[in-house]
Amino acid sequence: MTPFAAALLAWFNRHGRHDLPWQHPRDAYRVWLSEIMLQQTQVATVIPYFQRFVERLPALRDLAAADEDTVLALWSGLGYYRRARFLHRAAQLCVELHNGELPHDLDALTALPGIGRSTAGAILAQAYGLRFPILDGNVKRVLTRYHGIAGHPGESAVEKQLWQRAEAHTPAERTADYTQAIMDLGATVCVRTRPLCDACPMRGDCVAHRENLTAQLPTPKPAKAIPTRSTVMLILRDTDGRVLLQRRVAQGVWSGLWSLPEADDIDNAWREAQQRARIDDAQSLTPFVHVFSHYRLQIQPLLFDGAAPLHAIADNADLRWCAIADLPTLGLPAPVKSLLLALPEPTEL
Structure with missing residues (x-):
């Protein structure tokens, strides 16, 4: 030894x-x-x-x-x-x-x-x-x-x-x-x-x-600028309080997890929402930033309350309406789960 x-x-x-x-x-x-x-x-x-x-x-x-x-x-x-x-x-x-x-x-x-x-x-x-x-x-x-x-x-x-x-x-x-x-x-x-x-x-x-080198060792990895990306997350909530979740594709961040539908900007978010449900209005919630190891994601949540589903989704394995109480049974990204658990009640809007 x-x-x-x-x-x-x-x-x-x-x-x-x-x-x-x-x-x-x-x-x-x-x-x-x-x-x-x-x-x-x-x-x-x-x-x-x-x-x-x-x-x-x-x-x-x-x-x-x-x-x-x-x-x-x-x-x-x-x-x-x-x-x-x-x-x-x-x-x-x-x-x-x-x-x-x-x-x-x-x-x-x-x-x-x-x-x-x-x-x-x-x-x-x-x-x-x-x-x-x-x-x-x-x-x-x-x-x-x-x-x-x-x-x-x-x-x-x-x-x-x-x-x-x-x-x-x-x-x-x-x-x-x-x-x-x-x-x-x-x-x-x-x-x-x-x-x-x-x-x-x-x-x-x-x-x-x-040799008084504890601050220098280990030698740090050369710094690299972290890019920033933006997305709009759609929160479609029906009159029963369920939200529409979408399973992410097998590649990329949060691959295979249940998350929220996304769009590049507000206009596309409205178009995406209208393909899923009848909607009357939307509420922009407080934006936030989630930091990954290789980029920062700026997230703008957009809440569509009282959404009425247009189509049955029972045959689509990658879409589901989910009650808030059932979220712990699914694999969701932490920021998405936190966002959904902190949603305001409909009467608070």
């Missing part, structure tokens, strides 16, 4: 996180689910989603047998919905190919949708106690600072160095604890800004601490 691993495990014994819900029990399904949820998402945000998810789908076979709307509804609010679809498909493949279990083999794991090398390593190390390294964002930050590795960690040459360091430090003993420990150190001590170096067990040998 390297001095790095020994010091980290000693720190973990006293200060690590030992009561995360996916640690009790720490089986492969729960580890895998937590790793997917934790991508681009903080632990505090993930915990209630994880608990709700495993309460409804406690085992891999339950996830595989669930319909997509159930999975997306449980995921709604976590964002990056492709993660949920990959999770669902991977569970189905595990039932088809691996007797309903996540395989114990790195190549077999990484062949499943949504499981990369680091996620596979986390499953193998934490659930099965096998010696495989991980390299998530927290681990990259710890190793970059400790070894003084310059260059953006997303660059292939830098990432290769980090994998070599991760491999060298991962011990053969207490591999599961070490894997949790290095993630914990990055999440709670070696944080992005203002790291708590005085509380770090690595500070004596950390290059970034010694």
Whole structure:
């Protein structure tokens, strides 16, 4: 065991996180689910989603047998919905190919949708106690600072160095604890800004601490301007209080989720609404902005109250009139769900 691993495990014994819900029990399904949820998402945000998810789908076979709307509804609010679809498909493949279990083999794991090398390593190390390294964002930050590795960690040459360091430090003993420990150190001590170096067990040998480079490492990704797009969301609400939802296409953001019909501008919004229902008037609600990783979306909600459906839509699988009370059963983008739940009562208009 390297001095790095020994010091980290000693720190973990006293200060690590030992009561995360996916640690009790720490089986492969729960580890895998937590790793997917934790991508681009903080632990505090993930915990209630994880608990709700495993309460409804406690085992891999339950996830595989669930319909997509159930999975997306449980995921709604976590964002990056492709993660949920990959999770669902991977569970189905595990039932088809691996007797309903996540395989114990790195190549077999990484062949499943949504499981990369680091996620596979986390499953193998934490659930099965096998010696495989991980390299998530927290681990990259710890190793970059400790070894003084310059260059953006997303660059292939830098990432290769980090994998070599991760491999060298991962011990053969207490591999599961070490894997949790290095993630914990990055999440709670070696944080992005203002790291708590005085509380770090690595500070004596950390290059970034010694050379006052913690603010410069890891090297940030070169900034790129984020474009802005605009859309009008149509809220067609009938006299029973139901709203018209439309399933989004399989490509692009929010793919496959239930959302609201959209139009490029107000005039096209009226034309789109008139194809769906008889309408008399519209109310412009407060516009807002939703930020994706690669662009900002300016959203203008347009409420058509008292809409009378023109056509039956029972035969259209991608359109449905939905009561507000039924929204939690569907996979909806978080901003759309929030918008609908905050709609004014008809008498308030």
